[in-house]
């Protein structure tokens with residue numbers, strides 16, 4: 248009996264079941280997780296999934312979403328064949344076509360736009376899915392267009408830009424060796440389940456935890472020694488106020504500041520404005536709590552802080568809020584030392600794994616003239632560091648035809664609902680001649696496409712993935728792709744052949760590209776495929792703590808920059824500030840009339856445990872947990888507006904509205920409302936203006952934008 252058979256027998260006693268347990272990974276949620284899965288398969292069908300106990304990363308754990316893999320993969324709206332639109336855009340009428348017809352038509356149309364208008368007139372974009380990105384990026388550059396964009400235009404990248412302008416690209420908290428954690432806008436229980444374990448351990452060994460959140464959460468209730476229940480969008484003021492307290496009390500690490508930092512004098516002078524009373528007024532917190540949180544952080548070190556992948560940066564002041572928080576770590580010397588925040592380098596797909604790959608070289612060697620990206624002049628910090636178009640204002644670019652017409656749009660997992668003021672983008676589509684989308688499901692967005700291509704899920708394909716600790720894995724399909732679906736990289740490769748792209752490596756396919764990217768790491772795709780589980784890379788060598796302090800930061804001064812030399816270049820031209828300033832979340836429209844008409848602050852998309860963005864709302868199991876989209880309202884506001892639990896309420900702004908049921912809760916502040924995102928029947932992104940953008944990064948203000956509510 249094989250080990251596998253023994254395992255099945257142990258789990259299903261007495262059975263000669265014909266069931267095989269195969270290894271794969273769950274790609275439903277962020278690339279930061281991608282937990283190992285044991286998939287039970289019989290007759291080519293998935294029966295159920297469990298976490299893989301011997302997987303080095305998740306060690307058997309999976310979350311609510313991971314447990315839904317089977318229901319997700321067998322969603323009723325899986326696309327079965329390539330489709331050509333026969334009805335109006337959005338109507339959902341299609342005819343099935345063959346892959347050959349689809350490729351031929353796409354190749355012909357895209358190459359025609361390139362001939363008539365130039366390659367940049369085809370915009371390429373992708374949603375949240377990450378696994379095919381380097382391959383897709385190179386595909387776009389091989390075609391000759393600079394217009395490659397991803398969900399980075401609203402997620403993660405702004406935090407990375409703030410890191411880069413302050414210290415280095417990637418960094419993270421060393422919770423295993425810390426004494427105090429600042430859990431700042433940390434949604435671990437819902438958004439990052441594997442991060443909870445080490446916080447539990449910190450608590451168990453007597454460490455201190457400060458939770459700073461705009462709602463009462465499971466983390467605030469379970470972990471907080473001090474809980475700062477802050478008003479949304481005011482975190483920058485809190486961070487600067489904490490800096491003043493640290494300086495006034497002599498808690499700053501002056502030795503660290505002298506040796507490793509730049510611009511301290513200017514920063515210290517600026518934070519003087521943030522006295523405790525003013526900060527308490529702005530944030531809605533009480534003085535004693537702010538004092539106590541600051542004391543713990545500054546005197547019970549080493550201390551560290553999680554990073555907020557999107558929440559704190561999806562705000563008008565987001566970039567500077569993240570910088571202000573980093574500056575607290577610099578001020579107390581909690582950088583690149585055990586228990587502080589440690590610089591790291593990403594290996595592949597935003598994951599640090601302790602070895603280097605040639606990921607960016609792989610696509611950058613084909614890059615066209617990047618200064619031709621649209622909005623190049625508008626968000627200089629973005630374009631300083633990022634090799635992608637900031638796509639949030641895609642609708643404006645299409646509608647204005649500036650700086651050049653966009654005639655075709657090629658989407659891979661594109662989801663309009665990710666974009667603020669979604670209807671504007673939908674309207675802009677009228678001016679696009681040709682739109683292709685690739686997805687597993689017939690989504691709201693795909694209904695607008697001229698050609699829809701069916702891709703398959705992670706359990707139906709092979710993909711490469713790295714994990715912390717020096718691991719890499721190349722998965723094998725556990726079932727055949729359903730219907731006529733294919734893996735995204737196979738689709739792109741076959742299309743590249745039809746388009747006659749001049750790129751032999753790309754035409755060789757995904758595996759050859761992975762080999763190119765991982766060259767020098769010690770293993771090839773063929774060798775990875777020998778193992779069902781992640782294998783340790785022979786050449787993995789984690790960077791020791793303290794290396795960055797020794798070698799210097801990646802800023803222009805080589806120091807930790809309180810005063811950013813890169814931002815300073817755009818101070819006069821763009822009105823940007825080199826210091827981590829606090830600007831209220833409605834500085835772009837501070838008029839009293841606007842505040843009167845739209846008195847509520849909206850959080851448009853707090854994470855909920857039963858879905859990832861739009862992906863699981865259509866899975867019945869997930870719907871059963873939360874059958875309808877809801878707006879959360881504080882009971883005091885509800886009483887004033889005569890709103891009761893379950894009443895229909897319109898949430899609106901000048902940009903749009905949704906009508907949803909009210910859910911009364913004391914977890915949030917009065918004057919704020921929260922609506923989860925990704926629902927087709929109530930798309931909250933619609934209510935957020937696409938012009939309400941962070942001036943440094945272009946990120947939309949999904950958190951703390953203004954709205955009003957009324958009973959309908």
Ligand SMILES: Nc1nc2c(c(=O)[nH]1)N[C@H]1C(S)=C(S)[C@@H](COP(=O)(O)OP(=O)(O)OC[C@H]3O[C@@H](n4cnc5c(=O)[nH]c(N)nc54)[C@H](O)[C@@H]3O)O[C@H]1N2
Pocket residue numbers: 373374375376398401402403557659660661662664665666685686687688690702703704705735851852853859860861862924925931932949
């Ligand atoms: N209102 C609001 N909007 C937001 C946010 C918010 O908080 N509030 N958050 C922003 C953030 S942080 C992010 S990351 C984005 C997420 O943005 P989205 O891109 O909207 O994320 P998803 O809905 O997960 O995925 C998009 C599409 O990819 C498809 N898909 C899944 N797997 C695959 C695959 O393997 N291949 C292909 N081709 N397609 C696949 C899914 O079916 C789905 O239709 O949303 C942003 N938009």
Ligand SMILES: Nc1nc2c(c(=O)[nH]1)N[C@H]1C(S)=C(S)[C@@H](COP(=O)(O)OP(=O)(O)OC[C@H]3O[C@@H](n4cnc5c(=O)[nH]c(N)nc54)[C@H](O)[C@@H]3O)O[C@H]1N2
Pocket residue numbers: 276277375402403431432433434435437438439459460461462464477478479480481482555556557558559850852853854855856857858859860950951
């Ligand atoms: N279940 C689930 N998990 C996900 C996702 C998902 O859609 N569903 N999406 C994935 C993606 S793409 C991302 S980017 C991450 C995001 O992951 P997180 O950053 O964890 O996202 P949120 O849960 O929106 O926000 C975290 C916490 O910040 C709080 N918060 C909101 N506004 C403010 C504010 O102004 N100040 C402060 N101090 N706190 C605030 C929220 O109440 C919440 O408790 O999640 C990933 N994981």
Ligand SMILES: [Mo]
Pocket residue numbers: 401402403556557
């Ligand atoms: Mo995200």
